[in-house]
Amino acid sequence: xxxxxxxxxxxxxxxxxxxxxxxxxxxxxxxxxxxxxxxxxxxxxxxxxxxxxxxxxxxxxxxxxxxxxxxxxxxxxxxxxxxxxxxxxxxxxxxxxxxxxxxxxxxxxxxxxxxxxxxxxxxxxxxxxxxxxxxxxxxxxxxxxxxxxxxxxxxxxxxxxxxxxxxxxxxxxxxxxxxxxxxxxxxxxxxxxxxxxxxxxxxxxxxxxxxxxxxxxxxxxxxx
Amino acid sequence: xxxxxxxxxxxxxxxxxxxxxxxxxxxxxxxxxxxxxxxxxxxxxxxxxxxxxxxxxxxxxxxxxxxxxxxxxxxxxxxxxxxxxxxxxxxxxxxxxxxxxxxxxxxxxxxxxxxxxxxxxxxxxxxxxxxxxxxxxxxxxxxxxxxxxxxxxxxxxxxxxxxxxxxxxxxxxxxxxxxxxxxxxxxxxxxxxxxxxxxxxxxxxxxxxxxxxxxxxxxxxxxx
Numbered sequence: 001x002x003x004x005x006x007x008x009x010x011x012x013x014x015x016x017x018x019x020x021x022x023x024x025x026x027x028x029x030x031x032x033x034x035x036x037x038x039x040x041x042x043x044x045x046x047x048x049x050x051x052x053x054x055x056x057x058x059x060x061x062x063x064x065x066x067x068x069x070x071x072x073x074x075x076x077x078x079x080x081x082x083x084x085x086x087x088x089x090x091x092x093x094x095x096x097x098x099x100x101x102x103x104x105x106x107x108x109x110x111x112x113x114x115x116x117x118x119x120x121x122x123x124x125x126x127x128x129x130x131x132x133x134x135x136x137x138x139x140x141x142x143x144x145x146x147x148x149x150x151x152x153x154x155x156x157x158x159x160x161x162x163x164x165x166x167x168x169x170x171x172x173x174x175x176x177x178x179x180x181x182x183x184x185x186x187x188x189x190x191x192x193x194x195x196x197x198x199x200x201x202x203x204x205x206x207x208x209x210x211x212x213x214x215x216x217x218x219x220x221x222x223x224x
Numbered sequence: 225x226x227x228x229x230x231x232x233x234x235x236x237x238x239x240x241x242x243x244x245x246x247x248x249x250x251x252x253x254x255x256x257x258x259x260x261x262x263x264x265x266x267x268x269x270x271x272x273x274x275x276x277x278x279x280x281x282x283x284x285x286x287x288x289x290x291x292x293x294x295x296x297x298x299x300x301x302x303x304x305x306x307x308x309x310x311x312x313x314x315x316x317x318x319x320x321x322x323x324x325x326x327x328x329x330x331x332x333x334x335x336x337x338x339x340x341x342x343x344x345x346x347x348x349x350x351x352x353x354x355x356x357x358x359x360x361x362x363x364x365x366x367x368x369x370x371x372x373x374x375x376x377x378x379x380x381x382x383x384x385x386x387x388x389x390x391x392x393x394x395x396x397x398x399x400x401x402x403x404x405x406x407x408x409x410x411x412x413x414x415x416x417x418x419x420x421x422x423x424x425x426x427x428x429x430x431x432x433x434x435x436x437x438x439x440x441x442x443x444x445x446x447x448x
Contacts, residue, residue: 068305068309071305072299075299076296078296081295082292085288085295085312089312089316092316092427171398174395175399175402181395185395196420203320
């Protein structure tokens with residue numbers, strides 16, 4: 001391979017990295033905005049967030065196409081091949097996080113039409129951890145940093161615990177006052193969406209660990 | 225490309241198809257077994273199902289590696305490249321379905337230690353639809369059949385409705401008798417797992433539609 005081709009190839013990989021980070025940044029914003037539309041009862045922001053999912057979907061198609069081009073034209077092997085195919089998988093997780101944010105914003109719209117049930121305290125915490133996990137999982141990918149990826153995996157337990165706590169607390173509300181059931185179910189659904197966002201970030205982190213460490217570590221998960 | 229290489233390449237693609245269908249068959253069995261371990265209160269089967277997840281994980285790594293080999297050695301382009309990269313994405317969905325089944329089996333073990341709350345009627349229906357969706361989504365992939373893929377997407381609504389119905393029904397139980405809360409939450413979690421299985425099947429079906437129809441249809445979902 002000529003020096004020229006090597007350089008062009010490096011540029012291609014760098015471009016994929018940049019596109020993924022851009023998509024990650026937009027997904028992170030979507031998580032934050034979806035939560036803000038709920039906490040601040042801002043249904044206009046909820047609508048903007050729902051619309052914004054198109055932008056995430058557009059980026060998914062664009063990055064996918066770029067990866068396919070690189071595979072077809074540059075025919076990468078070994079580590080580079082793993083990088084590009086992993087980028088293809090990661091972009092799917094990012095797109096699905098976008099779907100979860102759209103779901104959160106839809107529930108927020110519905111909840112904003114009803115009287116407030118209680119102040120949101122744990123949900124914004126959960127959202128902020130989940131958004132952070134997404135950013136760090138992507139950083140771990142572009143840097144090939146398995147230690148950071150392990151750290152992301154460990155935070156997933158924190159999110160799961162918060163989710164369980166929220167579920168139990170809302171159940172108490174719903175048992176005490178059946179008028180709160182509709183709202184309770186909607187808030188429960190939002191917590192589940194955030195749990196899934198964190199799951200996607202964890203999935204990305206696990207794939208990064210596999211990319212860095214090789215196949216033996218895969219499916220040993222974060223305890224390894 | 226020589227005739228010999230063409231033939232070898234066709235064999236490679238056929239092998240990936242066969243491996244994916246094998247993995248799909250095993251995932252379908254895992255869904256069925258996880259549900260059976262709950263309905264028949266068979267904790268031994270639940271344990272076997274949890275263990276079986278290793279087999280699914282092994283297949284994921286194996287198919288991934290095979291796809292990478294084909295990409296590196298055969299350097300497919302156009303439609304074949306799309307097929308292989310899509311196989312890489314689908315295998316991730318199948319593996320995550322395995323994770324959901326493991327979660328169901330774990331909850332089944334816990335529920336089998338407690339007195340029965342109510343007969344399971346909607347959950348096995350949900351499981352059977354979800355298992356069927358997985359099989360059909362894979363069939364749609366290997367045959368490149370977008371009509372079948374659309375049919376899979378449409379069934380997702382059925383699963384979502386069943387899930388909502390189960391959530392509401394269990395809530396009624398939990399409100400009427402607080403002694404049922406622990407069991408109610410566990411059964412609710414199982415319904416959620418099945419909903420996620422169906423979501424993964426739908427994701428696969430949507431990607432198949434994209435593969436067959438091209439990018440314009442993507443993210444228009446199943447209404448297109």
